[in-house]
Amino acid sequence: MKLAVFPVTKDIAALVRHSDFLQKYKSIHFISPPGLIKEGSDLSEVDFGVPTGIMITNDLPAALADSDSILLSYSEHVIDPIVYLNVTELAREKKKSILFTSELLEYLGEKYELQETDAIIDSQPEQFGDEDKLDEHLYRIPVPVVAVAGIGFNCDKFSIQMKLNSYFKTEGYKVLCFGSNALSPLAGINSFPKCAISSNLGIKQRILAFNHHVYDTALKENPDLIIIGVPGGIMECNPRLFEFWEEIPLIVFSALEVDASVISLYSYPYSNNFFEEIMKTCRYKYGFLPTVYNICNMDYDFSTESERNIFSRIPRDAFMKKIFSKIEKNKFNVLSTELVGNDEMMFRKILAELE
Numbered sequence: 001m002k003l004a005v006f007p008v009t010k011d012i013a014a015l016v017r018h019s020d021f022l023q024k025y026k027s028i029h030f031i032s033p034p035g036l037i038k039e040g041s042d043l044s045e046v047d048f049g050v051p052t053g054i055m056i057t058n059d060l061p062a063a064l065a066d067s068d069s070i071l072l073s074y075s076e077h078v079i080d081p082i083v084y085l086n087v088t089e090l091a092r093e094k095k096k097s098i099l100f101t102s103e104l105l106e107y108l109g110e111k112y113e114l115q116e117t118d119a120i121i122d123s124q125p126e127q128f129g130d131e132d133k134l135d136e137h138l139y140r141i142p143v144p145v146v147a148v149a150g151i152g153f154n155c156d157k158f159s160i161q162m163k164l165n166s167y168f169k170t171e172g173y174k175v176l177c178f179g180s181n182a183l184s185p186l187a188g189i190n191s192f193p194k195c196a197i198s199s200n201l202g203i204k205q206r207i208l209a210f211n212h213h214v215y216d217t218a219l220k221e222n223p224d225l226i227i228i229g230v231p232g233g234i235m236e237c238n239p240r241l242f243e244f245w246e247e248i249p250l251i252v253f254s255a256l257e258v259d260a261s262v263i264s265l266y267s268y269p270y271s272n273n274f275f276e277e278i279m280k281t282c283r284y285k286y287g288f289l290p291t292v293y294n295i296c297n298m299d300y301d302f303s304t305e306s307e308r309n310i311f312s313r314i315p316r317d318a319f320m321k322k323i324f325s326k327i328e329k330n331k332f333n334v335l336s337t338e339l340v341g342n343d344e345m346m347f348r349k350i351l352a353e354l355e
Helices: 010-018 060-065 081-093 102-111 157-170 203-221 244-255 272-286 316-322 342-354
Strands: 002-006 027-031 069-072 097-100 145-150 175-179 225-229 260-265 292-295 298-303 308-313
Touching (some): 002 060, 060 081, 069 081, 145 157, 145 244, 157 175, 157 225, 157 260, 157 342, 175 203, 203 225, 203 244, 260 342
Parallel strands (some): 145 260
16 A cells, blocks of 8 residues: 655654554655655654655655555644645545544544545544443552653654553563554554543543553553553643643543653753752652653744744754753753663663663
């Protein structure tokens, strides 16, 4: 099967780097809208990682002509829904099947009507309805739980989850992983349970439902450990847009006892006082202490004019000199998986915490 992907994003790049995504298809065309990434650029232009040898194209019609299906996912860099609608129209004209993420369909809303030939890659049924009576008991998960959370959205939680999933499997562990990203099924990772974010359930029911779902799945699959990718952020960084109000992290950490954790942070030369405050937030609000802090190369800002989150990647050299070198790393187990050798350091610290 030949696939086209639109638009190419850092999460798509993470899929390529840290999963068997490429091996699942005969060929894949990675498409960027004109003006974002130029024709012929390496995929590494998306995440400032090591060059991949995979080229990006701006030629949507040509990519579609050489593909059987197109995968569409949400990107904060595509600010007008009409761009996606134009892509779907062209795909229909060329009789190509369309794969959506639920996140993108939610963004498009009533502007797009799902067709019979369309598919949602992270589709899942409601585990519990609003009239179901849940057993009001939190079950202790029978195996270690590793959580990957972030200070906010878009701070590389997905790539960390895939790295941990791959590492533990390579080491011979049987892993049950729930991903925070809509693209998780493409990496062979379970979608984040819908019951934890369902608007049909109150907070208490969502905590119980999430706990029961993870517990039942663990009994069924009998893993050696569980990795939970936590959607959203443990703190709200945006003074005007209050997405989830930290609801999902509260649900996850209320439902499960965490044995080890990674907290991923935006790119900034944080002080020791900041890490002290984050540690207090995790301990007293969520009930756990972070094992490792990861500094990603994603800069975060907020536009008061457009009231939008603004995310931008920092090149590796600038990240090292202006950000990472200014942080006292040893005191708080701070690392960056952007840098050579830090992945292994993260794995060792997580293993040591689980022993």
